[in-house]
Amino acid sequence: MSTEGAMDAATAARLERFGRLPERIRIEDMTESKVATPDGTVVDAYNPERSWNYFSCLALDMGL
Template identity: 60%
Template sequence: MESISLSTKDSAAAARHARFGSLPERIRFEDMVQEQRAASVTGDEYNPERSFISYSCLALDLGL
């Protein structure tokens, strides 16, 4: 095995500490939340032509 000099270890440890030695700054909750108004949807009533999308029947799935 190769022996690593003490100065190489110290410089590598210093580089790791510089990069990972402290936690990132806290992010406030207000900065993480974005509020938007809900879009008003018209035509939210029953539509028989689109009702098959949520309809599930085993007999129909099997082609009976």
């Protein structure tokens, strides 16, 4: 009979600790929106003529 009492105490302790789910967090509370630059201008605009600078190419690095 003492093992049943110990299991009930363990069950009660587990239910005390993990018995309910935490409160839900709204999406609005998890995200934040703000302007990237204070005045709203674009700092790094895409430039197709210089786009090759952003890719690594072994042949280009070797001067081939």
